[in-house]
Amino acid sequence: MDDLWYSEYHAPTVRFSIKVNSQLYHEKSDYQAISVFDSAEFGRFLTLDGIMMLTERDEFIYHEMITHPEIAVNPEIKNVLVIGAGDGGVARELIKYKQIEQIDVVEIDERVVEVCKQYLQKTASGFDDSRVQLHFQDGLKFVRRKENAYDLIIVDSTDPFGPGEVLFTKEFYGSCFNALTENGILVNQHESSFYKGDAKEMQAAHRCNAQIFPVSRLYQAHIPTYPSGHWLFGFSSKGLDPIKDFKPDYWNSFGITTHYYNTPLHLGAFALPNYIKELLADEK
Amino acid sequence: MDDLWYSEYHAPTVRFSIKVNSQLYHEKSDYQAISVFDSAEFGRFLTLDGIMMLTERDEFIYHEMITHPEIAVNPEIKNVLVIGAGDGGVARELIKYKQIEQIDVVEIDERVVEVCKQYLQKTASGFDDSRVQLHFQDGLKFVRRKENAYDLIIVDSTDPFGPGEVLFTKEFYGSCFNALTENGILVNQHESSFYKGDAKEMQAAHRCNAQIFPVSRLYQAHIPTYPSGHWLFGFSSKGLDPIKDFKPDYWNSFGITTHYYNTPLHLGAFALPNYIKELLADEK
Numbered sequence: 001m002d003d004l005w006y007s008e009y010h011a012p013t014v015r016f017s018i019k020v021n022s023q024l025y026h027e028k029s030d031y032q033a034i035s036v037f038d039s040a041e042f043g044r045f046l047t048l049d050g051i052m053m054l055t056e057r058d059e060f061i062y063h064e065m066i067t068h069p070e071i072a073v074n075p076e077i078k079n080v081l082v083i084g085a086g087d088g089g090v091a092r093e094l095i096k097y098k099q100i101e102q103i104d105v106v107e108i109d110e111r112v113v114e115v116c117k118q119y120l121q122k123t124a125s126g127f128d129d130s131r132v133q134l135h136f137q138d139g140l141k142f143v144r145r146k147e148n149a150y151d152l153i154i155v156d157s158t159d160p161f162g163p164g165e166v167l168f169t170k171e172f173y174g175s176c177f178n179a180l181t182e183n184g185i186l187v188n189q190h191e192s193s194f195y196k197g198d199a200k201e202m203q204a205a206h207r208c209n210a211q212i213f214p215v216s217r218l219y220q221a222h223i224p225t226y227p228s229g230h231w232l233f234g235f236s237s238k239g240l241d242p243i244k245d246f247k248p249d250y251w252n253s254f255g256i257t258t259h260y261y262n263t264p265l266h267l268g269a270f271a272l273p274n275y276i277k278e279l280l281a282d283e284k
Numbered sequence: 285m286d287d288l289w290y291s292e293y294h295a296p297t298v299r300f301s302i303k304v305n306s307q308l309y310h311e312k313s314d315y316q317a318i319s320v321f322d323s324a325e326f327g328r329f330l331t332l333d334g335i336m337m338l339t340e341r342d343e344f345i346y347h348e349m350i351t352h353p354e355i356a357v358n359p360e361i362k363n364v365l366v367i368g369a370g371d372g373g374v375a376r377e378l379i380k381y382k383q384i385e386q387i388d389v390v391e392i393d394e395r396v397v398e399v400c401k402q403y404l405q406k407t408a409s410g411f412d413d414s415r416v417q418l419h420f421q422d423g424l425k426f427v428r429r430k431e432n433a434y435d436l437i438i439v440d441s442t443d444p445f446g447p448g449e450v451l452f453t454k455e456f457y458g459s460c461f462n463a464l465t466e467n468g469i470l471v472n473q474h475e476s477s478f479y480k481g482d483a484k485e486m487q488a489a490h491r492c493n494a495q496i497f498p499v500s501r502l503y504q505a506h507i508p509t510y511p512s513g514h515w516l517f518g519f520s521s522k523g524l525d526p527i528k529d530f531k532p533d534y535w536n537s538f539g540i541t542t543h544y545y546n547t548p549l550h551l552g553a554f555a556l557p558n559y560i561k562e563l564l565a566d567e568k
Contacts, residue, residue, distance in 0.1 A: 013324045019297035040297045041479070194508050195325070222506060222514035222557070224478050229513020230506035260557040268552025273544040
């Protein structure tokens with residue numbers, strides 16, 4: 001077998017490498033370079049512009065943690081907007097809930113969806129539900145036209161450069177605020193706090209959220225294939241608090257099967273280490 | 285500058301690499317190969333037999349999390365036995381507590397202590413306290429002779445092969461049980477749960493603990509330079525429960541400065557993801 005390695009720089013002098021069996025697919029779409037690899041340890045994995053998006057082995061952690069905590073705070077969510085997420089993983093988690101009526105997925109790059117449908121069926125299965133509507137558009141343009149329309153907006157963006165950059169601007173978050181209903185919640189992937197470059201992005205994203213939303217809190221998960229393995233998510237809302245309004249019994253009554261998330265862990269996810277709290281305090 | 289990289293295999297097909305400025309020190313002691321490197325991202329770091337032990341940048345997470353949670357459960361701990369920990373990091377955390385009277389550090393390899401005193405003064409500073417007694421002995425032989433002597437035993441071992449192997453046996457944990465006082469707590473580093481090899485060690489260590497101690501619980505921390513970044517610790521005791529007997533106000537009254545640990549995070553650390561709970565259930 002070829003001695004073939006996929007490598008990613010988690011910091012300028014830190015490299016994470018996965019031995020791959022083969023590159024299953026590669027193209028340059030109108031927006032980005034899309035690749036799918038096959039590996040022994042992580043199964044298949046998707047990269048965009050040379051950055052790891054998901055692996056079959058650990059994508060459940062990211063997709064569960066960007067979905068279930070929010071629904072456990074407002075279990076009556078009916079209308080959901082998902083921005084990015086062309087792999088289908090977020091939609092797959094959402095369709096587990098019977099009470100959800102509408103799931104709009106806005107992905108700028110149709111090719112990502114097509115490639116995932118062909119090579120990553122475990123996540124792309126999220127699109128196999130009549131409540132899921134795919135919109136191949138720019139996320140900012142889509143959300144700008146919406147008002148009081150969604151109970152939950154999930155921003156499953158790439159990193160804050162390239163096609164995902166607009167999803168880290170104040171204008172975008174302001175438009176999301178307007179698109180949300182009174183009890184609305186916004187969750188966005190929030191980079192990591194460990195390596196300096198990531199920590200700056202994390203601080204900037206938090207600053208944007210905190211300026212626009214009355215409630216803005218970070219929470220964490222252990223995601224082995226993302227830089228440092230310590231990944232953050234932002235929970236922002238018009239009023240609902242991720243701890244005070246948390247409804248564990250209601251959520252548990254749904255009987256949803258998860259492999260990472262559970263209701264005791266919900267509270268733990270919001271309990272951040274001191275060094276991250278200090279990074280956030282520096283922003284105020 | 286030389287294009288010099290330190291690499292470690294976190295799994296047979298997964299490699300983590302750090303660009304190093306230089307190798308500051310290397311020797312083969314009677315027990316193991318000892319190296320110290322200097323790097324831009326992590327500062328200096330220590331390896332034993334080619335395995336990462338600590339970096340200046342993130343060692344605080346490991347050393348805080350193997351010390352403070354136990355003292356927050358029994359804030360009246362006076363006599364502590366530390367096994368391994370030749371770098372001094374555990375002792376550095378322990379000497380922050382005025383009420384601790386005696387800290388015996390049992391390290392099999394005197395050379396580790398000498399090298400750390402010379403190159404890793406930030407951790408080796410833990411030895412600069414008259415309550416700390418160093419014993420250059422085999423941990424099992426030392427603990428076997430003790431009875432009802434320690435309120436806390438901290439097992440800061442290397443991985444379960446080579447000189448650290450004996451610290452993962454049932455005989456060793458049984459001797460620790462006898463060496464502990466009535467309210468005694470044992471904490472040990474417990475490997476990780478993500479990569480298959482690590483997960484097997486984690487299951488084996490938990491099985492040993494659970495057979496000997498009435499209370500045996502796992503908790504977690506985000507440690508970027510350890511495999512998967514998701515590291516586990518084992519809290520075992522003769523009766524004290526890490527949640528029910530947790531005394532956050534008492535611990536906070538000490539005014540100890542920490543950069544990772546805090547009392548809300550204590551509860552979160554014990555809230556494990558479902559997939560880890562399933563791995564532990566498989567053991568029963």
